[in-house]
Amino acid sequence: MANWPPTAEHSIVANDDEAAEFAAKNPDIEIVELLLPDTNGVFRGKWMPTNHLEGLFRNGLALAKSVFALDAWGSDVISTGLYHEVGDRDGICRAVPGTLRRVPWAERPTAQVLLRMEDEDGTPYFADPRTLLGNSVARLAARGLRPVVAFELEFFLFELAQGGDQPSPVIEGIGPDRTNIYSMSDLRAYGDLFAEIETAAESLGVETDTIISEAAPGQFEINLIHVGDPFAAADQALMLRRIIRQVARRHGLNASFMAKPFPARSGNGMHAHVSLVDQDGRNVFGTGPDGEALLRRCVAGLLSTMHAATLPFVSTFNGFRRLSGAYSPSKALWAENNRYVAVRLPRGDGPARRFEHRVAGADANPHLVLAAILAGAERGLAGDVPLPLPVEGDVGQVPGQSLPPTMRHALEAFEASEWIADTFGAKWRDLYAKVKRQELEGFEAYVSPLEYETYL
Numbered sequence: 001m002a003n004w005p006p007t008a009e010h011s012i013v014a015n016d017d018e019a020a021e022f023a024a025k026n027p028d029i030e031i032v033e034l035l036l037p038d039t040n041g042v043f044r045g046k047w048m049p050t051n052h053l054e055g056l057f058r059n060g061l062a063l064a065k066s067v068f069a070l071d072a073w074g075s076d077v078i079s080t081g082l083y084h085e086v087g088d089r090d091g092i093c094r095a096v097p098g099t100l101r102r103v104p105w106a107e108r109p110t111a112q113v114l115l116r117m118e119d120e121d122g123t124p125y126f127a128d129p130r131t132l133l134g135n136s137v138a139r140l141a142a143r144g145l146r147p148v149v150a151f152e153l154e155f156f157l158f159e160l161a162q163g164g165d166q167p168s169p170v171i172e173g174i175g176p177d178r179t180n181i182y183s184m185s186d187l188r189a190y191g192d193l194f195a196e197i198e199t200a201a202e203s204l205g206v207e208t209d210t211i212i213s214e215a216a217p218g219q220f221e222i223n224l225i226h227v228g229d230p231f232a233a234a235d236q237a238l239m240l241r242r243i244i245r246q247v248a249r250r251h252g253l254n255a256s257f258m259a260k261p262f263p264a265r266s267g268n269g270m271h272a273h274v275s276l277v278d279q280d281g282r283n284v285f286g287t288g289p290d291g292e293a294l295l296r297r298c299v300a301g302l303l304s305t306m307h308a309a310t311l312p313f314v315s316t317f318n319g320f321r322r323l324s325g326a327y328s329p330s331k332a333l334w335a336e337n338n339r340y341v342a343v344r345l346p347r348g349d350g351p352a353r354r355f356e357h358r359v360a361g362a363d364a365n366p367h368l369v370l371a372a373i374l375a376g377a378e379r380g381l382a383g384d385v386p387l388p389l390p391v392e393g394d395v396g397q398v399p400g401q402s403l404p405p406t407m408r409h410a411l412e413a414f415e416a417s418e419w420i421a422d423t424f425g426a427k428w429r430d431l432y433a434k435v436k437r438q439e440l441e442g443f444e445a446y447v448s449p450l451e452y453e454t455y456l
Contacts, residue, residue: 015097016057022100023053026111033103033112034061036093037129037238039068039435040315041365045115053100053111061115062090068117068127069431071438072316079434082127091117091125099235104200105246112204114235127431129367130231132424136374137230143381145276145284147374148354149233150209150226153240154268154362156261157190157218158254167261169218170253179215179266186213187220193251197222200243206236215266215327226273230370237270237366259314259361260321267322268362272373273346275354286353295345299334299355300387301380302343302373303401306332306359308417309372310403311410311436317443319361320406329358331400335391342403359403375423407440 023029032053034045044067048056066088069080076083099114117125124131140147158167171186180186187194194211201208209223222240227233241257248255260267275283276298285295306313314320322328329342336345344356355377360369379385391398404410414420415433 016054018097018100019054019057019095022111023050026102026109028109029102029111030109031111032056032100033110034093034115035112036063036067036115036117037365037367038070039127039129039365039368039432040070040072041129041238041241041363041367042070042074043238043242044070050111056113057095060092060094060118063093063115063117064088065091065117065125065127068125068129069435071435071442073439073442075438077435077438079438080431082431089120091119092122093117096235098205101204104203105250126425126428129365129371130234132428133230133234133367133371133374135424136371136378139378140276140374143378144279146228146278147230147370148226148228148275148277148283149230149370150224150273151233151237151240151366152221152223152269152271152273153237153244153257154214154219154221154266154270155241155244156216156256156258156268157193157220157248158256160252160254167254167256169216171218180217181213181215183213187211190220193247193253196250197243197247200247201240204239204243206239206243208240216262217265219266219268226275228277230374234366234370241362257362259316259319259363263321267328269322269328269358270360270362270364270366270369272357272360272370273354274357274373274377276377283351283353285355286350291353294381295353295355296387297380297385298377299343299345299380300385301378301382302355302357302376303332303334303388304385305372305376305379305419306342307401307403307413308420309376309414310359311407311414312368312372312432313360313364314403314407314410315364315368315436316361317407317439319363320404320410322361323359323403323405327358329395329403330405331395331398331402333388333391333395333398333400335395338391338395340395341391371424379419379423407436407443411436411440 029050032048035043036045038044066082069077069082093115096114103110103112116130117128119125157170207225209225212221214221244255278284285291323330333341334343335341342359357373420429
């Protein structure tokens with residue numbers, strides 16, 4: 001298990017002894033990066049001098065609650081009501097225990113620490129994605145269950161280009177469709193970069209598993225190990241994206257988690273492998289017929305809530321282009337050992353029995369993705385949800401409920417969902433919908449170069 005905080009629940013408070021011990025072991029550190037993941041999974045925050053670090057751990061840091069009402073461009077979403085109406089009030093950010101680490105790529109001696117936000121009364125702030133994940137974890141805990149989670153992240157390595165230009169993958173190759181999946185030579189070509197990623201990940205407490213060359217030129221996938229703390233799993237997925245981007249930049253490249261950079265090539269997904277363990281640490285899915293029944297109830301819950309939850313899974317305008325591509329699900333279907341469905345049951349039994357959720361784009365917020373996955377699974381455990389037959393053979397020939405094909409369709413389904421409101425709160429549902437609506441309107445108002453080429 002990764003050396004990450006054993007829990008990041010709000011009942012656990014960071015101790016200023018952690019800050020003092022870190023400062024004593026790292027006397028050269030000059031600046032600390034305070035990292036608060038926003039609604040889109042973008043790190044926001046401040047720089048702080050090292051001599052203020054113990055105060056952060058003791059007293060917290062004031063930061064505007066409206067940090068969770070920023071769109072993909074970092075612009076205010078005024079319609080959320082977190083600005084003029086309330087005076088743009090501050091929440092209190094607390095350090096997440098165990099996340100104070102040296103930044104391995106910084107030339108100036110630098111540390112970093114993750115933050116979470118509380119309301120003025122000390123309760124978890126409703127719009128912090130970590131709070132939403134905590135609510136889903138708590139519902140499973142009430143059933144005596146704890147998730148074990150591993151994320152897989154796909155990404156492209158591009159040559160550096162000007163903003164807005166079509167990117168060029170690092171490995172183009174020859175032939176009409178150079179996928180070269182599982183290529184060892186492609187891995188070897190960037191072996192130094194991947195070695196640096198692994199070293200940086202280890203120094204930040206993020207344990208990686210396998211690395212593969214994926215199904216498009218310049219596309220790769222890095223898997224994280226299974227951890228018994230869902231907060232840690234989401235934290236590590238976010239941190240891995242940061243590591244990959246920073247290391248790629250040091251090598252003169254751009255790493256992108258954009259869900260669908262090329263219409264005719266494979267897109268970037270973020271797959272989540274999830275099992276549930278009981279209070280004795282046993283994987284309940286691997287306990288024979290009763291465990292298989294529990295697993296199928298979870299799958300039923302996931303499929304029944306997937307339409308409403310597509311927006312957090314596919315949170316970008318571009319991401320919906322990916323849902324019609326290879327290895328990317330377009331329908332709420334499940335199967336044993338079939339990579340074309342939304343919920344896959346990989347090979348494995350006993351402690352390895354699990355489900356794999358394959359809908360989310362690599363650019364989505366892992367905390368929100370996992371919150372929705374765990375809530376969907378719990379929905380299946382809570383009631384008698386019908387389970388469709390598993391897919392046999394070609395997914396394209398199987399009828400099933402199609403996922404929302406565009407961001408507008410997904411937004412409308414999300415806004416209308418009583419399950420989303422009951423599970424995550426109507427207040428958060430409305431805030432998230434307003435953030436995404438502003439992004440949608442921005443893309444729909446944009447006049448593309450193709451329109452100028454066609455109609456001028």
